[in-house]
Amino acid sequence: MTDMLRYAMRMLLNLSLLLLATLTLLFFLVRLAGDPALILSGESSDPAVLADIRSSLGLDQPLYRQYLIFLWQAAQLDLGTSWVSGQDALSLALERLAPTLTLAAAAIVLHLSLSIPLGAFLGATRSSPRPIGKAARSLDGWILLTQGIPGYVVALMLIQWLAVEWRIFPSTGNDGAASLVLPALTITAFLAPKLIRVLAVNVKDALQDDYAVMARAQGARETTVVLSHALPNALLGATALIGTQIANLVNGIIITETIFGWPGMGRLLLDSVLLLDFPVVQAVVLVTTTLVFVANQLADYAIRRVDPRIRHS
Numbered sequence: 583m584t585d586m587l588r589y590a591m592r593m594l595l596n597l598s599l600l601l602l603a604t605l606t607l608l609f610f611l612v613r614l615a616g617d618p619a620l621i622l623s624g625e626s627s628d629p630a631v632l633a634d635i636r637s638s639l640g641l642d643q644p645l646y647r648q649y650l651i652f653l654w655q656a657a658q659l660d661l662g663t664s665w666v667s668g669q670d671a672l673s674l675a676l677e678r679l680a681p682t683l684t685l686a687a688a689a690i691v692l693h694l695s696l697s698i699p700l701g702a703f704l705g706a707t708r709s710s711p712r713p714i715g716k717a718a719r720s721l722d723g724w725i726l727l728t729q730g731i732p733g734y735v736v737a738l739m740l741i742q743w744l745a746v747e748w749r750i751f752p753s754t755g756n757d758g759a760a761s762l763v764l765p766a767l768t769i770t771a772f773l774a775p776k777l778i779r780v781l782a783v784n785v786k787d788a789l790q791d792d793y794a795v796m797a798r799a800q801g802a803r804e805t806t807v808v809l810s811h812a813l814p815n816a817l818l819g820a821t822a823l824i825g826t827q828i829a830n831l832v833n834g835i836i837i838t839e840t841i842f843g844w845p846g847m848g849r850l851l852l853d854s855v856l857l858l859d860f861p862v863v864q865a866v867v868l869v870t871t872t873l874v875f876v877a878n879q880l881a882d883y884a885i886r887r888v889d890p891r892i893r894h895s
Contacts, residue, residue: 585766592637593879596875598877599870600871600875601868601871601872602653604867604868604871605652605653605656605737605864605868606649606653608863608864608867609648609649609652609864610645612852612855612858612860613645613860615855615858616633616636616801616858617636617641617858618639618641618665618857618858618859618860619632619635619636619639619641620632621857621858622635622665622666623635629849640664652864656864656868657760657864659866660672661673661861661864661868662861663861664854664861664862665857665858665859665860665861666854666857666859666862671861671862671864671866672867672868672869674850674862674865675847675850675862675865675866675868675869676869678845678846678847678849678850678866679845679846679847679869681844681845682695682832682835682839682844682846682847682848684762685762685765685769685835685838685839685846686828686831686832686835686843687767688762688766689765689766689769689770689831689835690828690831691741691771692767692770693769693770693773693774693777693827694768694824696770696774697770697773697774697777697778697781697783698777698813698817700721700774700778700780700781701777701778701779701780701782701784701785701816701820702781702783702785702808702809702812702816703717703718703721703815704718704722704778704781704782704784704785705751705781705782705784705785705786705788705789705808705812705816706785706804706808706812708782708786709785709786709789709790711796721778724775725775725778725779728771728772728774728775729775729776729779731771733768733769733771733772733834733837734837734841735742736767736768736771736772737764737765737837737838737840737841737842738770740764740768741753741841741842742765744763744815745764751763751764752764752845753842754842754844755842755843755844755845756844756845761844762840764842765838765839765841765842765844768838768841768842769831769834769835769838772834773827773831776823776827777820777823777824777827780819780823781817782815784815784817784819784820785808785812785813785816786811786815786827787816788813788815789807789812791815794807794811796809797811814829817888818888821881821884821885821888822881822885824881825877825878825880825881825884825885826881827851827881828877828881829874829877829878829881830874831876831877832870832873832874835851836847836848836851838853840852847866847869847870850862850866851863851866851867851870854866
């Protein structure tokens with residue numbers, strides 16, 4: 583219990599320092615983007631109106647004083663209210679958390695469901711003495727093609743084919759499970775090639791190890807050797823990559839949400855940046871930074887649990 587408490591305190595300290603550094607950097611960067619008073623005043627450029635707006639938002643105070651007030655309020659999880667809608671900024675960000683996590687979960691499930699069997703298939707094909715078939719060559723070509731295409735290009739192509747021309751799935755919005763397909767496919771097309779390549783190499787190497795040779799000598803079928811012996815060991819080496827991809831997914835989902843009009847935190851962040859709504863930008867970054875930190879810690883824990891060498895050490 584003492585070790586667990588010490589570990590929890592260390593993680594809490596690390597998270598606090600990370601949030602302090604992130605929010606401090608963000609506080610000064612967003613104020614270089616422009617003057618929110620010019621946007622909030624609409625078409626009016628009356629200096630008196632602009633001065634009143636800046637005064638009401640506290641932007642007329644010295645920057646260091648604004649920063650100290652911001653830190654004191656952030657320490658109490660009070661990030662202010664949206665300058666555009668008047669809603670509590672943190673509550674507004676948390677309201678968009680569920681759609682973002684839903685999309686992330688769907689993308690992760692689809693990504694792993696496709697990447698793991700394809701990686702095992704490609705690794706087993708490469709290790710076989712027989713010539714590589716058309717399916718494996720096609721998969722290699724797909725990996726080579728998609729790993730160099732930006733995610734937004736894939737998104738626009740999917741919208742054009744599956745939403746506009748064939749009208750199979752909706753292109754924007756959140757109208758149920760069907761609306762998840764295109765954004766989840768976009769994220770999967772971005773993440774899958776790298777994981778498939780890593781798994782293919784790991785499976786190929788595992789099939790050449792002594793335990794795989796021994797299993798074949800004892801009469802095990804090649805499919806059994808791949809699935810029961812090579813693939814579990816290949817996944818050990820790919821666990822770190824999977825954890826990193828899941829952690830980075832929180833940041834990379836912003837563009838996808840914007841393209842598909844998904845009502846998550848990514849779209850909220852972009853809209854708030856364009857409107858110079860500083861409190862909402864800071865709230866969204868606070869939530870996403872915490873999510874990335876937690877995802878990284880869970881990935882480290884998963885690596886320790888699945889790899890006996892690390893767990894015992």
